[in-house]
Amino acid sequence: MTVPIRHAVYGLPPADLADIPEEAVQVSPLIPGSARLEDVPPGTLAGATLLAPPGTMERRYVLALALRGLEPGGTLLALAPKDRGGARLAKELAGLGCTVADAPRRHHRICTTIRPAAPEGLEAATAEGGPRHVDNLALCTQPGIFSWDRLDPGSALLLASLPALKGVGADFGCGLGILARAVLASSAVTGLGLIDIDRRAVEMARRNVGDPRATVRWADIRAADPTLARLDFVVTNPPFHDGGAEDQALGKVFIARAAEVLRPGGTLWLTANAHLPYEAPLRAAFRHVTPVASASGYKVYEARK
Template identity: 35%
Template sequence: MRSTRLSLALDSGAIALPETGQIAVLSPQAGDDLSALPKDRIVVVTGFKPDHDHFNARGFVCATAMPADCVAALVCLPRAKAGARALLAAACAALPSGAPVIVDGQKTDGVDSMLKDLRARVEVGEVVAKAHGRIFAFPAGAALSDWAAVPHAFDGFQTLPGVFSADGPDRGSEMLAAALPRKLPSRVVDLGAGWGYLSRRILQCDGVKELHLVEADLTALDCARQNITDPRAHFHWADATLWQVPHLAGAVVCNPPFHTGREADPALGLAFIRAASRMLAPDGTLWLVANRHLPYDPLLRTTFREVEDIGGDGVFRLVRAAHPNRRAGG
């Protein structure tokens, strides 16, 4: 869909690229087709590790921050409005005044609302509508400076726009934090650690000597570094479903994501459960919170010898799963 709109906009002249210089592509998703752009001029800018690895493996130059010498930017609009605004402000700040900032997004991700907001602030060029989305461009400048990312502080934590649950801990994490035992094993993994809410609770448990925070979103992980200053904490920017634990852990604590788009994707949470089982020692335990409607139980009972519900409510289920079954294949 992105490739169709981009090709149409470039071929029709609705959007024009500078003839030379680097073009930053901000926050594309794995599988996005960028072939309408000159590959030798593209810098893929993303802090989401699976997307970073996807484009890097396909020969694209990748970065986690926008280089200062780019002459244009394509912003692949994320769904979170505050995060999208911050991304557009960052693109404008990094580009020369007047350089094209191209915005591409699906209607379901709020592109119409963003277009309306931008028209009130900048001169938006021709809009191309195709494949349930829109693409358009505007000149970089200072008009969006007040959209720049501003840290949000609460209860001793700091977050940034665009990270999951940026306004405070989600209900599932709060429930899991309250359900953790007073004592945990010496080596613990917080799988999908986000900005560190569960990690702080884990470090308050007796017995913990080493905590590994594994998070794919670099912005969230950077927030966690600010929030968790305990020397027992080790930070890993990684795809949680692929990360290799240095030494088998006694416990994994996990509130796995279950969306890759607007619709729920149970496969993502299932991949987290498999990964957790591979990280655990033979007597290790997974502490998990998940939405009740997700079909995790068959895999949990195949992958672990002991599975028990330890609480929850009408929406969330708290699970303790112990003794991973190696013969199940993780």
């Protein structure tokens, strides 16, 4: 029997800004293995602590889900950096029918509220931030996923540059499955592993990539995965932001992981912003590195092990 969640924590709030009960259960979609906030039965949480996400629709969605999950009199603590949604938190909670205590601390805004007897606008907020079909992508998607409502220019350049691949490969940071769909258009591809750290992306990729050759996993590519070995190819548009700040180490980890899992002669196809210094780690990890395309501030590389 599943033990009910009594306190939910979303994300990784700074320890000096929020006290997290030991029994709190993580519900962030960006931490593999976490519970789903969407699955918390209404009115069952004694408390919730949220490091609120930066996107407006995503943030209102999470706030509404937390309020829906709280029992009458349950406490919600939501915080965010001032320049990443924190300045709007109190107003957004008020718009959901809450009376809010708002305090600034260490460049964050910390909002505390008791669940009102009759929260307002929860259905609208959860509908706005929930999964939907976007016509211009012809895909299922959800606010909060990388480039959720448009094809980003880096992926577009990689799509235009990819040859017909063959064998068994992986899509690191698969997102909605846009690259995977293009890769699987080649009948010579016999298997493709789609991996992403965002549960929402994984759920949408499962909807968007209906191919028996594909397997989709919710995982952090930085963690070892014994199922990835001697691959023929890897495709990736690696992230270079972590928590809103540019982090070039993320892309370098993707490059190193690709080199580890590819067989000798296997290839990495990578797209990245042109300003990112990835050529040096590519040349350190691969025998041959070829710049294939450059446009709109992005580059595509083919790297052969």
